[in-house]
Amino acid sequence: MSIPASNSTSASEQAYLTVKELIVTGELPGGELVSEGDIAGRMDVSRTPVREAFLRLQVEGWMRLYPKRGALVVPIAPGEAEHIVSARWIVETASVRTVVRDERARTELLADLRSNLEHQRSLVETGTAAEFSAADADFHRLIVRAGGNPLLDEFYTGLRERQRRMTAHSLIRDPGQISRIVDDHAELSDLIEAGDVDGFADAVERHMNRVHGLTEGGRK
Structure with missing residues (x-):
């Protein structure tokens, strides 16, 4: 999975869409800890757009960031x-x-x-x-x-x-x-x-x- 990284904006948007789709489809299950490096390597991009995507996903409630550890995929909440x-x-x-x-x-x-x-x-x-x-x-x-x-x-x-x-x-x-x-x-x-x-x-x-x-x- 590689994306064109001609500018940070398009790369960040693609990283956001890709990671969100992985969460929505269950490929990244709730409770899993994911690193920027893992996603960057998977997408063949630098860590910067992935970091921006993680921040956006945290704001939307899909991820919870832990400095120096990674991002936790938020499980489906009880109820x-x-x-x-x-x-x-x-x-x-x-x-x-x-x-x-x-x-x-x-x-x-x-x-x-x-x-x-x-x-x-x-x-x-x-x-x-x-x-x-x-x-x-x-x-x-x-x-x-x-x-x-x-x-x-x-x-x-x-x-x-x-x-x-x-x-x-x-x-x-x-x-x-x-x-x-x-x-x-x-x-x-x-x-x-x-x-x-x-x-x-x-x-x-x-x-x-x-x-x-x-x-x-x-x-x-």
């Missing part, structure tokens, strides 16, 4: 999964409630969801956990975006990377659930097509709880 699931449930259900009242928006959303589902199915056998977690996040983001509320859309965007990290963590724990997730997504699409908001609310809650290893009622 974080429950809180994210709760927030997602509220936003997705509200979006579906809006979408089903607009036939055009519902038709366009269903076309986008089915295209995404085809992509997910193509990843079942040959895709990586990182690729599937991205497709999974995109599926749910399509639902929120179709609701047409820019404030909810922006809020949901802020959850995307933490959602991806949780999903990647779950897939590492149980790779066999990818097919079940695709089946759940197909069910959610069918419920949107039927205009069944209450059914969607129940199904998406079960889906998120199951994927992230939460008990029923995990949504607070």
Whole structure:
């Protein structure tokens, strides 16, 4: 993994994006101590852009820096999964409630969801956990975006990377659930097509709880 280092700004941005992706996909697991030298060697860049990336990631809460020791990848905090699931449930259900009242928006959303589902199915056998977690996040983001509320859309965007990290963590724990997730997504699409908001609310809650290893009622 090498990047062009024509200037410190582009190298710093690439280091930031690279390290964040490694954290989100679980390649750098929570609790691991990482050195600037390790990442610089992996990316074939100097330590300066990596240091800048680590500082930025610390501000965002992804890393915790320890002078002369390295950077600790911050684990998923206790209760974080429950809180994210709760927030997602509220936003997705509200979006579906809006979408089903607009036939055009519902038709366009269903076309986008089915295209995404085809992509997910193509990843079942040959895709990586990182690729599937991205497709999974995109599926749910399509639902929120179709609701047409820019404030909810922006809020949901802020959850995307933490959602991806949780999903990647779950897939590492149980790779066999990818097919079940695709089946759940197909069910959610069918419920949107039927205009069944209450059914969607129940199904998406079960889906998120199951994927992230939460008990029923995990949504607070």
